[in-house]
Amino acid sequence: MRRLDKRNDDIEETLRPYEVPLSNDLTKNIDQLLTFLGHSEDIDVARFNHLPVPFAVIHFEAMNNEDMITDAINSPLMKSQDRKADLFTSDPSLLFSKIQGTKSVPLHTFKDLIEELLHGNVIVLVEGCTIGYGVHGFLVETRNVDEPQNQTVIRGPKEGFVENINVNSSLLRRKIRNPQLRFKTMTVGRSTQTEIRLCYLEDEVDKDVLNEVIRRIENIRTEEVYESGMLEELIDDYGKKHRWYSPFPVARTTERPDTVSSEIQEGKVAVIVDGTPFVLVYPMTFLSYFQAAEDYYQRFDFASFIRFIRLGAFGISLYLPSLYIAITTYHPELVATDLLINLAAQREGIPFPAFIETLLMEVIFEILREGGVRMPRTIGPAISIVGAIVLGDSAVRAGLVSPAIVIVVSLTAISSFVAPAYNFSISARILRFVMMIFAATTGLYGVMFFSTILLIHLCSLDSMGKPYFSPIAPINFKHHKDGFFRFPLWVKNVPFLRPWIQHKAKKENTG
Incomplete structure (x- = not known):
């Protein structure tokens, strides 16, 4: 198996022209490095030529803390030469030992220097040395650990992942104090060189799943990866068994450390992407998307009851509009007489058939939902709520839709928010429209036909080689x-x- 920290072939090809060894001339090394980087104006080069052994500290501006660099690198190297200048003059490489920070391995080529700089590290070069060192730990602080923005917590830890991959790794270390916890680093993106870390328990992880995740990531060929969603799509669409046409996700996306820790304890693999608070977990099953970390913080009977509520809400969000279309159009005999008379009275004067009426209201609600999400947070919820009430009431008063369809669409929309995993609820939103088309053509027969196709599709899916519909099929x-x-x-x-x-x-x- 290839080494996990090996860069992919595209990145190697990009950096190959920079595989030039360093010389012992400090000025020449600095000029060559600046030439390779196009003399970009955000490169900060601090030269200390007045000392017995000149040195230079190089980094990208705004990525590192200047005060920390001064305290840990500049001041110690200058003071050391004031005391023992003759020692460092005879052996300049000893100057590197005075750096008060976490150093990298020796850097022998400009390719090594550029890689360290691009990852936000500080480079130290010394006159008379053909090597340099990268110093870690001076990155500018990102936002503090806070409550998850998209996954509300009723009972449980109120801390969420942030955009810093090191902070996210430390959150998992604090949750799982197990010496078997492992982190493996990889890089994807020819231009972005985004850092990725696989997190798993050595004694619990499924080796087949781990190897499959590694293989898929190593075979990614792309210019850029900015967010875990991009990586998820690239991973899922790779290989002979990919299901690009499936609306169902095969990875959990979460910003809660307790959720990821629980999944890791079960032998799964977490994929942490630098620059995003959303972590991916593989493999996943259909029922896993109806489970939440809070289920284990409450009594088992109440947690089981809530799970059935989630399953029922998913069924409502997927089937309710289709059943309304099928019954009112093709199978009115299935409805009680009193209710049928009320529905017929409500639909009197409506110019559209049930399918067009339902489709119109569903599209309007989807527009309102997206509008509320994209609007500023202070007015987004108000716009979506007021818009739904005003448009629904106006549509009924104008005789465009019946009051019953407003109830159906509203209940469907509310049910779609019950699932703990947002990416899973999107699948019901997409399939709902397909189900409505089948219901409008052949009624309940079309609904049952599409349900059969959907069940077969779920049984055929897999997540990193593991059955997606387990433990139902196969029974576990x-x-x-x-x-x-x-x-x-x-x-x-x-x-x-x-x-x-x-x-x-x-x-x-x-x-």
């Missing part, structure tokens, strides 16, 4: 204790249940 008794129901945490410690669980797990692993 080991994971059923945390599927539809959230079993009590003490179940695995009950003496008469422990042998049964171990037997089922052993049978599944060997079979």
Whole structure:
């Protein structure tokens, strides 16, 4: 297997012209480095030529803390020469030992220098040395750890990931104090060279999943990766078994460290991308998207009840508009007489068939939803709520739609927000329109036909080689204790249940 920290071929090709060895002339090295970087004006070069052994400190402005560089590099190197100038004159490389910071391995070529600079590190070059060093730890602070913006917390830790990959790694280290926790670093993007870290437990991780994640990332060929969503799409669309046409996500996207820690404990792989607070987790199953970290912070009976609410809400958001179209258009005999008379009275004078009426309201709500998301936070919710009320009431008064369809669309919209994973609820939003077309053509037969296709598709999906519809298909008794129901945490410690669980797990692993 290729080394995990090896840059991909595109990056190597880009940096190959810079594989020029350093000379022992400080001025020549600085001029050559600036030439390679096009004399960009954001490069800060501090030269100390008046000392017995001249040196230079180089970094990109605004990426590093100037005061910290002065305290850890500039001042120690200057004071050391005031005391023992003869020692450093005879062996200039000893000057590197006076740096008060975390140093990299020796850098022998300009390619090594450029890589260190692009990753936000500080370069130190010394007169008479054919090597340089990169010094870490002076990056400008990013925003502080705060409550997740998109995943609200009722009970549980109120801290979320940030854009700094080192901070995110430390959050996981604080959650999982296990010596088996591993971090593997990779880089993607020919131009951006975005740093990625795989996080997993050495003794728990599925080696096949880990190797598959590594293989897919190493084979990515792209110019840029700015966010984990871009990486997710590049990973999912790679390989012979890719499902580019599937609306269902096969990775969990979360900004909560407790959620990622729980998934890692189950043997999964977390993918941390520098520059984004959203972390990816592989592999995932269909039922996993109806589970939340808060399920384990509450009683098991209430957590199981909430899971069924989420499953029911997903079914409502996917089927309710289609069932309304199918029943009112093709199967009115399935509705009670009194209700049918009320629906017919409401639809009297409506110029559109049920399909066009439902489609019109669904599209309007999607526009309102996107408008509320893109508007400034202070007025976004007000615009979406007021817009929905005003447009819905006006449409009914104008005789364009019936009051019943407003209820249907509203209930559908509310149900789509119940799923803990936002990226999973998007799949229901897309499939809802396809289901409506089938319902408008052949009624309930079309709904059942499309449901069958959807079920077959879910059974055929996989996430990093693992069945997407597990533990339902194939049946996995080991994971059923945390599927539809959230079993009590003490179940695995009950003496008469422990042998049964171990037997089922052993049978599944060997079979």
